[in-house]
Amino acid sequence: MGRPVIVLSNNDGCAIARSNEAKELGVKMGQPWFQIQHLQEEAGLVALSANFPLYGDMSDRMMSIAAGLGPGQEIYSIDEAFSDLSGVQGDLTRRAQAVRARVLQWIGIPCCVGIGPTKTLAKLGNHVAKSAERKPGSYPAEFAQVCNLAALPESDLDALLKATPVGEVWGIGRRIEQQLQAEGVSSAYDFVQLRPSTVRKRWSVVLEKTLRELQGEACISLEESAAPRKQIACTRSFGRPVTELDDLIEAVSEFAGRAAEKLRHDGSHAGQVLVFIRTSPFRQAPQYSRTSVTPLIRPTADTMHITLAAIQGLKSIFAPGYQIAKAGVMLLDLQPQSVSQGELDFGEESAIPDDRSQLMMTIDKLNQRYGKGIVHAAASGTQGERRVWTMRQLLKTPEYTTMWSDIPIARA
DNA sequence: TCTGGGGTCCTAGGACCC
DNA sequence: TCTGGGGTCCTAGGACCC
Numbered sequence: 001m002g003r004p005v006i007v008l009s010n011n012d013g014c015a016i017a018r019s020n021e022a023k024e025l026g027v028k029m030g031q032p033w034f035q036i037q038h039l040q041e042e043a044g045l046v047a048l049s050a051n052f053p054l055y056g057d058m059s060d061r062m063m064s065i066a067a068g069l070g071p072g073q074e075i076y077s078i079d080e081a082f083s084d085l086s087g088v089q090g091d092l093t094r095r096a097q098a099v100r101a102r103v104l105q106w107i108g109i110p111c112c113v114g115i116g117p118t119k120t121l122a123k124l125g126n127h128v129a130k131s132a133e134r135k136p137g138s139y140p141a142e143f144a145q146v147c148n149l150a151a152l153p154e155s156d157l158d159a160l161l162k163a164t165p166v167g168e169v170w171g172i173g174r175r176i177e178q179q180l181q182a183e184g185v186s187s188a189y190d191f192v193q194l195r196p197s198t199v200r201k202r203w204s205v206v207l208e209k210t211l212r213e214l215q216g217e218a219c220i221s222l223e224e225s226a227a228p229r230k231q232i233a234c235t236r237s238f239g240r241p242v243t244e245l246d247d248l249i250e251a252v253s254e255f256a257g258r259a260a261e262k263l264r265h266d267g268s269h270a271g272q273v274l275v276f277i278r279t280s281p282f283r284q285a286p287q288y289s290r291t292s293v294t295p296l297i298r299p300t301a302d303t304m305h306i307t308l309a310a311i312q313g314l315k316s317i318f319a320p321g322y323q324i325a326k327a328g329v330m331l332l333d334l335q336p337q338s339v340s341q342g343e344l345d346f347g348e349e350s351a352i353p354d355d356r357s358q359l360m361m362t363i364d365k366l367n368q369r370y371g372k373g374i375v376h377a378a379a380s381g382t383q384g385e386r387r388v389w390t391m392r393q394l395l396k397t398p399e400y401t402t403m404w405s406d407i408p409i410a411r412a
Numbered sequence: 413t414c415t416g417g418g419g420t421c422c423t424a425g426g427a428c429c430c
Numbered sequence: 431t432c433t434g435g436g437g438t439c440c441t442a443g444g445a446c447c448c
Contacts, residue, residue: 008434009433009434009435010434010435011432011433011434012432013432013433013434014432014433014434016434016435030433030434031433032432032433033432033433034431034432034433035432035433037432050434052435076429076430077429077430078430079430080430170429171428171429172428173427173428173429174427174428175426175427175428176427176428204427204440206427206428206439206440229437230437230438231436231437231438232436232437233435233436233437234435234436235434235435235436236434236435237433237434237435239432240431240432280433281433282432282433283433289424290423291422291423291424292422292423293421293422293423325433326434328435330436
C-alpha cells in the first residue's frame with residue numbers, strides 16, 4: 001500500500017501487473033524489466049516474481065464470496081466473474097456494495113462491481129466503477145466501487161458513454177479502435193449510434209455483437225459450466241538463446257510432459273501435438289519461425305506418446321544456425337477420455353495398458369505433492385532411443401540427476 | 413480459343429481476451 | 431545482455447484429392 005509495486009512475467013522478463021504508484025512512475029504494461037530496473041534504486045520500485053498458484057488460491061476464495069451476488073455465476077478469468085441477477089429482489093446496488101465489502105474484509109482484495117442488462121454493459125459499468133475509484137475526475141465519484149447502469153436514466157447513461165473512449169469497450173482492441181477513430185468514432189457514445197448492419201458490413205459479425213450488447217440487446221449468454229478446452233499449451237521463452245537440437249529436445253520434452261499433465265487433469269485425450277520454435281523478434285539476427293503438427297495414432301493422454309510425437313515434430317522443423325528464443329508444445333483435437341475410449345474399439349494392442357494409466361496418475365501425484373517437474377520423462381537426443389524416467393532433485397537447482405536404466409517403464 | 417466445382421489438410425497470421 | 435503465457439475465433443493461400 002502506497003508503494004510502487006510491479007509483478008514480473010516468467011524469467012522476470014517484463015512487468016505484467018502494476019500498482020497505481022508504479023503506473024505513476026511511468027512503468028508501462030509489458031515493459032521489459034531491464035528498461036525500468038533503474039527505478040528500483042531511484043524511486044523505490046518493488047518488483048516481485050509472479051506466483052500463479054497463490055493467485056489461483058486467492059481467486060477461488062474471492063469467487064466463492066462473489067457467488068453470493070446471485071444464483072448464477074460464470075467465472076470469466078482469474079479476477080472476474082459474471083453473475084446473473086435476474087429474479088434477485090431488493091436494491092441491487094446496495095447488495096453489490098455489501099458483497100464488495102465482504103471480499104475486502106475477508107480476502108483483503110479491493111474489487112468493483114458493474115451492473116447492466118448485458119455482459120458488455122456490465123463490463124462497462126465495472127470499468128466506470130474502477131476508474132471513478134482509482135482515477136478521480138474520470139467519471140462522477142458517485143459511481144466509484146459499484147456502478148449500476150441498469151438503474152440510470154438514459155441521459156446519465158449517455159453522459160457515461162460520451163466520457164468513455166471507444167477502445168475501453170469490451171471486445172474493441174487496438175486495431176479496431178484505430179479503424180473506428182479513422183471513421184470519426186472516438187467514444188462509446190459515437191459507437192452506439194452506428195447501425196448493426198453497417199458494423200457487420202464494414203467490420204465483422206463479432207463487432208456487431210459488441211454493438212448490439214452495448215445497445216442493450218443481450219447477445220452473449222452466461223456460461224455457467226466451463227466448456228471443455230479446445231487446446232492446451234505449454235510454451236516458454238528461454239533465459240538465453242538455444243541453438244542445439246539436443247537442448248530443444250530436452251525443453252520440448254518437458255513442455256510436452258507438462259501439457260500432458262494438464263490434459264489428464266481435464267480428463268481429456270489429444271489427437272494431435274503441435275510444436276513450434278522461433279527466434280526473438282526483438283533481435284537483429286536472422287529470423288526463423290516454424291510450426292509442425294503431428295497426429296497421434298490414437299487419441300491419448302500418455303506422456304510418452306505425446307513426448308515422442310513432439311520430438312518427432314521438432315526434428316522436422318529444426319534448422320541449425322538460429323538463435324531460438326522460444327519454443328512450445330500445444331495439444332490439439334482434444335476430446336473427452338470417454339469418447340476416445342468408448343464405443344470406438346481400436347483393438348487391444350493399441351489401447352493404453354492399465355499400468356500405464358496408473359503410472360501417469362502416480363507421476364501426477366508425485367508432482368503435485370513434491371513440486372512441478374520432480375518426476376518427468378527424460379528424452380535425450382544423443383542417447384537416442386533410451387528414454388526413461390528421471391527425478392529432478394529440486395526444481396530450483398539447475399542440475400538434476402538422471403537415472404538411466406533398462407528397467408521397464410511401468411516397473412520404474 | 414475456350415480451362416469447374418467442391419472438398420480437406422496444413423501452415424501462417426491477425427484479431428480479440430485475460 | 432535482458433522483451434510472458436494461455437486461450438478463442440477467423441481468414442487465407444497452397445497442396446492435394448475427387
